[in-house]
Amino acid sequence: MPPLSDTLIEKFKAVVGISGVITAPADQEPFVEEERGLYRGVCDAVILPATTEQVSQVVTICSENNLPITPQGGNTGLCGGAVAHGGIILSLKRMNKILNIDPLNQTMTVESGVILASIQAAAEDTGFLFPLSLGAEGSCLIGGNLATNAGGVNVLRYGNSRELVLGLEVVLADGRIWNGLRGLRKDNTGYDLKHLFMGSEGTLGIITKAVLKLFPYPKTKETALLALPGLDEAAQIFSASKENMGDSLSAFELISHTALSLTTKHISGIKAPFENVHAQYVLIEFTSPQEGSNLRDSVEAFLGGIFEQGLAEDGVIAESQSQALDLWRLRESIPEAQKIEGGSIKHDVSVPVSSIIDFLTKATNLVEAEMPGIRVCSFGHFGDGNIHFNLTQPKDMDRHAFMDQWNHFNRLIHDLVNSMGGSFSAEHGIGQLKVGELEKYKDPVELELMKTIKKSLDPMMILNPGKIIRNIQ
Ligand SMILES: Cc1cc2nc3c(=O)[nH]c(=O)nc-3n(C[C@H](O)[C@H](O)[C@H](O)COP(=O)(O)OP(=O)(O)OC[C@H]3O[C@@H](n4cnc5c(N)ncnc54)[C@H](O)[C@@H]3O)c2cc1C
Numbered sequence: 001m002p003p004l005s006d007t008l009i010e011k012f013k014a015v016v017g018i019s020g021v022i023t024a025p026a027d028q029e030p031f032v033e034e035e036r037g038l039y040r041g042v043c044d045a046v047i048l049p050a051t052t053e054q055v056s057q058v059v060t061i062c063s064e065n066n067l068p069i070t071p072q073g074g075n076t077g078l079c080g081g082a083v084a085h086g087g088i089i090l091s092l093k094r095m096n097k098i099l100n101i102d103p104l105n106q107t108m109t110v111e112s113g114v115i116l117a118s119i120q121a122a123a124e125d126t127g128f129l130f131p132l133s134l135g136a137e138g139s140c141l142i143g144g145n146l147a148t149n150a151g152g153v154n155v156l157r158y159g160n161s162r163e164l165v166l167g168l169e170v171v172l173a174d175g176r177i178w179n180g181l182r183g184l185r186k187d188n189t190g191y192d193l194k195h196l197f198m199g200s201e202g203t204l205g206i207i208t209k210a211v212l213k214l215f216p217y218p219k220t221k222e223t224a225l226l227a228l229p230g231l232d233e234a235a236q237i238f239s240a241s242k243e244n245m246g247d248s249l250s251a252f253e254l255i256s257h258t259a260l261s262l263t264t265k266h267i268s269g270i271k272a273p274f275e276n277v278h279a280q281y282v283l284i285e286f287t288s289p290q291e292g293s294n295l296r297d298s299v300e301a302f303l304g305g306i307f308e309q310g311l312a313e314d315g316v317i318a319e320s321q322s323q324a325l326d327l328w329r330l331r332e333s334i335p336e337a338q339k340i341e342g343g344s345i346k347h348d349v350s351v352p353v354s355s356i357i358d359f360l361t362k363a364t365n366l367v368e369a370e371m372p373g374i375r376v377c378s379f380g381h382f383g384d385g386n387i388h389f390n391l392t393q394p395k396d397m398d399r400h401a402f403m404d405q406w407n408h409f410n411r412l413i414h415d416l417v418n419s420m421g422g423s424f425s426a427e428h429g430i431g432q433l434k435v436g437e438l439e440k441y442k443d444p445v446e447l448e449l450m451k452t453i454k455k456s457l458d459p460m461m462i463l464n465p466g467k468i469i470r471n472i473q
Helices: 006-015 025-032 052-064 117-125 142-147 229-249 258-265 295-306 321-332 334-341 353-370 399-403 406-419 434-439 443-457
Strands: 046-047 071-073 090-092 098-102 109-113 165-171 177-182 206-213 220-228 248-255 280-288 314-317 349-351 375-381 386-392
Touching: 025 109, 025 314, 025 375, 046 220, 052 071, 052 090, 052 165, 052 206, 052 399, 071 142, 109 117, 117 142, 142 206, 142 334, 220 229, 220 295, 220 321, 229 248, 229 295, 248 258, 248 314, 258 295, 258 321, 258 399, 280 295, 280 321, 295 314, 295 334, 295 399, 314 349, 314 386, 334 375, 334 386, 349 406, 353 375, 353 386, 353 406, 399 434
Parallel strands: 046 090, 071 090
Antiparallel strands: 098 109, 109 206, 165 177, 165 206, 220 280, 220 314, 248 280, 248 375, 349 386, 375 386
């Protein structure tokens, strides 16, 4: 594709101002670099609009000139969705205003460029919780979260991103603005279009504003880490937690011994929480919206029962907020620790919760038989059936030789997941990384329907080309 003409650059500058158009390669660096180093982006210009109207005008110019647009939030996505291959990167960073908080309706209206952590903080300041929470929350933007339908650690209690949204404003591929910015909890007036755009990773429209659901801020919180002899016990404790603790159960994370040992080895400030080695660990969080509730007593009684039944070998309940954060840090640092340890081949998969043990057992046998010495570093959102089945290279193997096996191991694991009725991408999306997997595993009728939708909303395929849908024929 030829570079952008000066005339087009001037047109963009006229819309967003001189500082809103970045053409110097050195200044484009943060927008073309990608978290995992799997891809490197290329673009003619980074355009930073400050209002929905500016987004609309920029998209109109692109549409008139058949110019590809890669929408970008915080650029923290894990599937290369925000990595451009020519055309413009449309960064939403400047659209960073919180527009309204409605305490009675329990909603917050935001522009799509607000950092997730700022939304959480603004909610907390007014006594509310915005429950979306994930490792990248200090840098990802809400538009990116919604465009990827991000999951995170509180899905068990509050649902995925799409369940936290009442309304959206979206700029379409021809520049029109769809105003669906409604704060309604009931609205059965035909197709619910907002769900088309959430999870579409910028391939159907550009999310510019959202009405988000807020929840009462939990006044009490108890966080516990339990050490278990095996996976069966994790399943039994999960089932018992749901039965006995009801809605107070807000997170239930599984951490394998390998995952925990890598964090204590590599991440400074993280100490081994237990003296002995155990096969699995679960990090459980319970919350209550009531001040002075007897949550602590209930949790202690519940965990006492767990120990009496011999389901856990050791355990710790956080005595302070900072101890709770330390326990979460242990969980959130696993990917960083894996990176330091060497090559890792990743699988973000889901199966029905009732099939997790079966999956983990079969998948572990499969990969260990394939490559002796490979280390299964599994962890994830057990309560959602979502396991990050990550493989760390054998200790003495060359990193590159191991990473060359990425597709081979993906095939083994994704075939297994598919045979169990699961998903090869539970929460990270498709981007460009998993386009081939989508074509292989998606039901053909479903894939046809997806292409039909793409064709009708973006017939010129200028919105994030090469992501999710490669062609519409
Ligand atoms: C340390 C770490 C931990 C993570 N943990 C989790 C986790 O627990 N759960 C989980 O689900 N994900 C997780 N992720 C990945 C997660 O999807 C992203 O971090 C986040 O949701 C993406 O937001 P972003 O603003 O960075 O989007 P980007 O990376 O900038 O973009 C992601 C996709 O959305 C599109 N997009 C961005 N903004 C818009 C917009 N306004 N309109 C239309 N399309 C847009 C882009 O084109 C791209 O396809 C993690 C990532 C990291 C680095």
